[in-house]
Amino acid sequence: AQSVTQPDIHITVSEGASLELRCNYSYGATPYLFWYVQSPGQGLQLLLKYFSGDTLVQGIKGFEAEFKRSQSSFNLRKPSVHWSDAAEYFCAAFDSWGKLQFGAGTQVVVTP
Amino acid sequence: EAGVTQFPSHSVIEKGQTVTLRCDPISGHDNLYWYRRVMGKEIKFLLHFVKESKQDESGMPNNRFLAERTGGTYSTLKVQPAELEDSGVYFCASSPRLPRTGNTEAFFGQGTRLTVV
Numbered sequence: 001a002q003s004v005t006q007p008d009i010h011i012t013v014s015e016g017a018s019l020e021l022r023c024n025y026s027y028g029a030t031p032y033l034f035w036y037v038q039s040p041g042q043g044l045q046l047l048l049k050y051f052s053g054d055t056l057v058q059g060i061k062g063f064e065a066e067f068k069r070s071q072s073s074f075n076l077r078k079p080s081v082h083w084s085d086a087a088e089y090f091c092a093a094f095d096s097w098g099k100l101q102f103g104a105g106t107q108v109v110v111t112p
Numbered sequence: 113e114a115g116v117t118q119f120p121s122h123s124v125i126e127k128g129q130t131v132t133l134r135c136d137p138i139s140g141h142d143n144l145y146w147y148r149r150v151m152g153k154e155i156k157f158l159l160h161f162v163k164e165s166k167q168d169e170s171g172m173p174n175n176r177f178l179a180e181r182t183g184g185t186y187s188t189l190k191v192q193p194a195e196l197e198d199s200g201v202y203f204c205a206s207s208p209r210l211p212r213t214g215n216t217e218a219f220f221g222q223g224t225r226l227t228v229v
Contacts, residue, residue: 032211034217034218036220042222043203043220043221043222043223044203044205044220044223045220046217046218046219046220049217051211051215090155092155094211094218095211096210096211096212097160097167097168097210097211097212098143098145098160098207098210098211098216098218099145099157099160099168100145100147100155100157100205100218101157102147102154102155102156103154104154105154105155
């Protein structure tokens, strides 16, 4: 069965430090992959997506993600986090009908 | 351009009552999806409309849930009668095309937080 896994439920990071959120997928073909963020009281905002082509994808708010087929991973990174990056982050994959399969989410806490 | 809008943003109802959630997709988006996140659980797919037709309703929990998309514009999701386990956040998303036809994405609304007491 197709699945998306986020191994880390909760991550705490200091402001200014780097951040990496892990995502692993299990799909038959090359999946269409996404990272969404949900800030408190907000909806789901798209950070970036991978459809094809360059495996290093740039997104909004200084985030990037790298698609690695050999590791079935699509990890999200940010070189230096800001307090406003505290939120819940979701990795997700489309099927061919545009239905999203979400990971469990990773809660990011940013400390001063 | 207006985004996906959902109404209401919050709803508190008693067990056994009926609640109707509404979603207005981005104009011109044929594909409309409903998702739900129950407390502590993953975001789960409920159903997918293509225009006014239900393409996939495999995620609907049971027959207490009824979704419609009259005229292929806005959609409603009715829960009747509501149970305690229906509490959660209901998200609506729309997209202009299917992945099989090209690069696309899902645009989400703010969600409706439903609390059944």
